[in-house]
Amino acid sequence: MKNKAIILFILLTLLLSGCSKSDVSKSESNTSNENTESTSLNESKDENTTNKINYNEVKPNELGKIMVLMYHNIGQDESTWVRTPDNFRKDLNTLYKKGYRAIRLNDYVSGNINTKVGFTPVVITFDDGNENNFRVFEKDGNIKIDPNCAVGILEDFKKSHPDFDTTATFFLNSNIFNQPEYVDYKLKFLLENGYDIGNHTSYHTDLSKSDKDTIQNTIVQEIEVINKYIKDYPINTLALPFGGKPQGEDYIYAIKGDYNSISYDNNAVLLVGWDPYKSPYHKDFDFSKIHRVRASETNVDNVGLYDWLNKFDENKEIKYISDGDPTTICIPETYKDVLNTDIQDKIIITY
Numbered sequence: 001m002k003n004k005a006i007i008l009f010i011l012l013t014l015l016l017s018g019c020s021k022s023d024v025s026k027s028e029s030n031t032s033n034e035n036t037e038s039t040s041l042n043e044s045k046d047e048n049t050t051n052k053i054n055y056n057e058v059k060p061n062e063l064g065k066i067m068v069l070m071y072h073n074i075g076q077d078e079s080t081w082v083r084t085p086d087n088f089r090k091d092l093n094t095l096y097k098k099g100y101r102a103i104r105l106n107d108y109v110s111g112n113i114n115t116k117v118g119f120t121p122v123v124i125t126f127d128d129g130n131e132n133n134f135r136v137f138e139k140d141g142n143i144k145i146d147p148n149c150a151v152g153i154l155e156d157f158k159k160s161h162p163d164f165d166t167t168a169t170f171f172l173n174s175n176i177f178n179q180p181e182y183v184d185y186k187l188k189f190l191l192e193n194g195y196d197i198g199n200h201t202s203y204h205t206d207l208s209k210s211d212k213d214t215i216q217n218t219i220v221q222e223i224e225v226i227n228k229y230i231k232d233y234p235i236n237t238l239a240l241p242f243g244g245k246p247q248g249e250d251y252i253y254a255i256k257g258d259y260n261s262i263s264y265d266n267n268a269v270l271l272v273g274w275d276p277y278k279s280p281y282h283k284d285f286d287f288s289k290i291h292r293v294r295a296s297e298t299n300v301d302n303v304g305l306y307d308w309l310n311k312f313d314e315n316k317e318i319k320y321i322s323d324g325d326p327t328t329i330c331i332p333e334t335y336k337d338v339l340n341t342d343i344q345d346k347i348i349i350t351y
């Protein structure tokens with residue numbers, strides 16, 4: 001009897017909340033959608049979140065730019081390629097307060113952006129797989145993560161800021177985080193906790209000085225090293241060591257190739273510098289030449305993380321602002337010309 005009463009209560013609550021939700025979306029959509037134009041119809045979209053927002057207030061712009069942040073080391077002495085633990089925490093806090101939310105690299109390139117309405121996606125990457133990216137130690141028979149390594153700081157931030165959607169991609173060479181006995185633990189931990197692993201070539205090879213065999217070899221060797229530990233995980237993103245681009249027609253081997261009967265087909269190839277990159281819905285977005293931003297304040301030649309944050313704040317550079325609905329692309333009317341019109345699986349909303 002008691003159980004039945006509880007079930008009835010739950011059903012009633014669901015029914016009531018369901019009703020009020022659709023009422024709200026209907027009444028609000030009548031007012032906020034007055035100046036919008038949808039170029040594609042979808043009957044099931046009546047209650048989606050986009051229909052509930054006031055475009056002129058939120059000003060979504062899903063053709064604005066996105067920062068792909070590039071980190072290398074976390075260490076005690078700040079320098080060109082080293083961020084201190086406190087400065088890395090400061091970066092995360094600043095991003096959070098300014099309305100940025102982390103997304104996965106593969107979601108960025110595929111345009112599967114789930115960032116909440118009004119917020120701006122940001123991609124976090126680490127190159128070289130140094131020990132200070134992910135250091136563990138054993139205490140009382142348990143493996144503990146160093147709270148001052150990158151993963152330790154990210155995990156801590158994730159707990160205190162669950163809505164930041166904390167994630168990052170670690171681009172690795174053959175020496176994975178420099179603690180050979182813990183490679184298995186670390187790679188599995190990363191996958192189980194929402195991080196991603198990318199290719200930085202086996203020997204940190206400068207691909208601008210390599211022939212096509214060397215390029216494919218060093219990419220495939222790294223896939224072999226990583227897949228020894230995590231068998232079926234697809235290594236389909238590449239950060240070019242030194243930002244070195246394969247010459248001329250050989251660039252294709254940064255994207256795809258094969259060696260030793262192992263083939264690869266990268267979804268994203270990342271360069272080194274210097275600026276926020278295009279929205280994946282932009283007609284000139286190139287997944288094989290994604291720009292990154294130096295996530296530092298030291299020797300960044302006025303194009304570091306904080307310079308771009310200021311430019312976004314001052315509207316000198318226009319950032320991506322989400323409409324909260326991954327099934328739509330919402331843009332101001334003036335951006336229509338730069339939209340990739342080949343995109344078929346999204347509803348386009350202009351205002």
Ligand SMILES: [Zn+2]
Pocket residue numbers: 127128200204241242
């Ligand atoms: Zn590197």
